[in-house]
Amino acid sequence: MIVGIDLGTTHSLIGVHGPDGPRLFPNAHGELLTPSVVSLDGDAVLVGAPARERLVSRPGQSVAHFKRWMGSDRETRLGDRVFRAEELSALVLRSLLADAEAALGQKVEEAVISVPAYFSDAQRKATRAAGELAGIRVERLINEPTAAALAYGLQQRDEEGRVLVLDLGGGTFDVSLLELFEGVVEVHASAGDNFLGGEDFLQVLEQAFLAEHGLRADRISPAERAQLLRRLERLKRELSQQGQCSLDITLAGQSRAWQLDEARYAQLCEPLLQRMRTPIERALRDARLQPDALDDIVLVGGAVRMPMISRLVTRMFGRLPLRHINPDQAVALGAAVAAGLKARDQSLQETVLTDVCPYTLGTQVSRRGADGGERTGYFHPIIQRNSVVPVSREDNFFPMHDHQTLLIIDIYQGESPTVDRNIKLGELRIPLPGKGPASEKGVTTRFTYDVNGLLQVEVTEHASGTRHELILEQNPGLLSPVQIQQRLAALGNLKIHPRDAQQNLAVVARLERLYAEYIDQRQTLQEWLAQFRSALDSQDLPRIARDRDELSQALDTLERSP
Numbered sequence: 379m380i381v382g383i384d385l386g387t388t389h390s391l392i393g394v395h396g397p398d399g400p401r402l403f404p405n406a407h408g409e410l411l412t413p414s415v416v417s418l419d420g421d422a423v424l425v426g427a428p429a430r431e432r433l434v435s436r437p438g439q440s441v442a443h444f445k446r447w448m449g450s451d452r453e454t455r456l457g458d459r460v461f462r463a464e465e466l467s468a469l470v471l472r473s474l475l476a477d478a479e480a481a482l483g484q485k486v487e488e489a490v491i492s493v494p495a496y497f498s499d500a501q502r503k504a505t506r507a508a509g510e511l512a513g514i515r516v517e518r519l520i521n522e523p524t525a526a527a528l529a530y531g532l533q534q535r536d537e538e539g540r541v542l543v544l545d546l547g548g549g550t551f552d553v554s555l556l557e558l559f560e561g562v563v564e565v566h567a568s569a570g571d572n573f574l575g576g577e578d579f580l581q582v583l584e585q586a587f588l589a590e591h592g593l594r595a596d597r598i599s600p601a602e603r604a605q606l607l608r609r610l611e612r613l614k615r616e617l618s619q620q621g622q623c624s625l626d627i628t629l630a631g632q633s634r635a636w637q638l639d640e641a642r643y644a645q646l647c648e649p650l651l652q653r654m655r656t657p658i659e660r661a662l663r664d665a666r667l668q669p670d671a672l673d674d675i676v677l678v679g680g681a682v683r684m685p686m687i688s689r690l691v692t693r694m695f696g697r698l699p700l701r702h703i704n705p706d707q708a709v710a711l712g713a714a715v716a717a718g719l720k721a722r723d724q725s726l727q728e729t730v731l732t733d734v735c736p737y738t739l740g741t742q743v744s745r746r747g748a749d750g751g752e753r754t755g756y757f758h759p760i761i762q763r764n765s766v767v768p769v770s771r772e773d774n775f776f777p778m779h780d781h782q783t784l785l786i787i788d789i790y791q792g793e794s795p796t797v798d799r800n801i802k803l804g805e806l807r808i809p810l811p812g813k814g815p816a817s818e819k820g821v822t823t824r825f826t827y828d829v830n831g832l833l834q835v836e837v838t839e840h841a842s843g844t845r846h847e848l849i850l851e852q853n854p855g856l857l858s859p860v861q862i863q864q865r866l867a868a869l870g871n872l873k874i875h876p877r878d879a880q881q882n883l884a885v886v887a888r889l890e891r892l893y894a895e896y897i898d899q900r901q902t903l904q905e906w907l908a909q910f911r912s913a914l915d916s917q918d919l920p921r922i923a924r925d926r927d928e929l930s931q932a933l934d935t936l937e938r939s940p
């Protein structure tokens with residue numbers, strides 16, 4: 379069985395392609411969205427809603443937003459263990475797979491996983507490693523905008539078209555231009571802002587609230603601030619549905635009321651809306667397209683529910699965007715469609731998915747200035763950003779000096795003219811025959827970037843015809859196959875709490891979180907916790923279910939009151 383997975387920064391989803399089209403599976407809490415949060419509980423692991431609750435009550439054991447560290451060596455300490463981003467992602471994947479397997483009644487062996495179009499080689503490999511660590515084969519990685527287009531069925535159109543996909547998630551804004559023709563989808567340009575997302579729109583609300591009440595964020599306790607942010611998040615979502623909303627909250631022992639309407643909120647967010655224009659304009663410029671050359675604009679990511687986003691797009695393009703598929707689910711549904719295409723590939727060979735290389739790839743070169751002086755550190759692009767993959771390009775390089783015996787080919791990715799601001803991926807050291815003029819001793823360097831985001835660098839030295847190849851496994855930020863096996867064994871010692879325990883764990887985690895946040899209600903919360911623990915100890919399932927429901931309702935009421 380092959381599934382489609384959206385492994386998101388804030389949420390993850392899993393689905394398959396069935397006879398009636400793509401469908402998503404709920405987790406143990408009945409939700410399609412599983413928060414991408416992991417929390418360690420002794421030798422056991424919590425994933426999703428209970429882990430998210432523990433971000434407040436057990437911050438040292440819980441972690442979120444680790445997708446941002448994929449492809450880096452950054453490690454997170456949870457309790458007395460350390461984890462890489464691939465391992466944390468693997469734990470989320472394991473939990474999603476358990477949900478899919480519970481619904482399907484069979485084992486899942488393969489998956490198509492979506493990744494942002496701008497993900498680098500190392501980030502893509504880390505995503506594949508996460509799949510391996512979760513015990514599945516990653517059949518392919520699909521770019522998120524391509525997945526969104528598949529969810530809308532845009533690849534099935536007869537005529538060719540150009541589609542702009544705008545994805546405003548919790549922390550990132552991704553812009554991709556897709557070309558569609560005869561069932562083929564190509565990502566033609568991608569741009570984005572890695573530091574712009576729904577969270578920034580929440581920040582605007584927080585700043586405005588604090589300013590209006592003469593408060594400072596660093597003067598309220600972390601627990602009160604967490605509570606304020608949760609209330610503002612709710613307000614933000616309500617504002618997407620209603621013109622006017624209000625908030626009543628007690629901070630530093632004083633009750634604070636606030637009212638806001640959507641028009642005023644949009645005004646406050648104007649600087650963020652301006653920032654959204656930059657990557658949109660860049661993607662169009664890279665593709666050499668005018669705004670009226672687009673056939674459709676697709677909005678995905680939870681934050682596009684804010685009406686101001688549709689208004690911005692309508693103002694920029696003079697037409698309404700497509701937004702009728704739930705924007706939280708579009709990428710996952712598309713990954714499920716891709717999984718379906720893969721499963722039936724004999725019959726659907728005409729549908730080819732192609733992507734682009736997200737960054738410019740090239741080498742470091744030296745240049746001679748007008749004064750004859752030699753300056754090193756220049757970036758020489760070989761594969762330009764947004765080239766359609768697979769792509770293979772070559773270029774010739776010559777040593778700077780006669781009798782030079784070594785040529786170093788440094789491989790970089792990035793968009794800066796000098797290498798110091800780009801990212802070094804690796805280097806090849808090519809011995810040269812010592813004798814003879816520099817002009818006769820060059821090398822041909824070939825870069826090949828494939829659909830899975832793998833970069834191969836081949837250097838052929840002219841004089842001897844010797845071939846050299848770059849071994850990308852030596853890159854920082856990646857695990858070797860041996861390390862993957864070791865980590866797999868280490869992760870094997872961690873058990874994920876069984877699905878049937880998840881709802882109870884979430885209630886306990888929520889009680890603990892509220893205890894940390896609500897000073898005045900601590901005694902009540904502690905009594906409720908003790909009662910619920912004794913229900914759990916009784917192992918009387920109907921009683922546990924009854925207590926859990928009653929408690930959840932009481933906690934809902936508590937959280938809604940000021």
Ligand code: AMP
Pocket residue numbers: 386387388389546547548549575576577611614615616618679680681682683684706
């Ligand atoms: P994602 O990464 O796609 O899960 O995006 C989540 C982001 O979407 C968060 O910043 C949410 O606050 C935001 N979001 C979700 N629903 C709404 C809504 N109804 N109105 C405004 N923002 C929303």
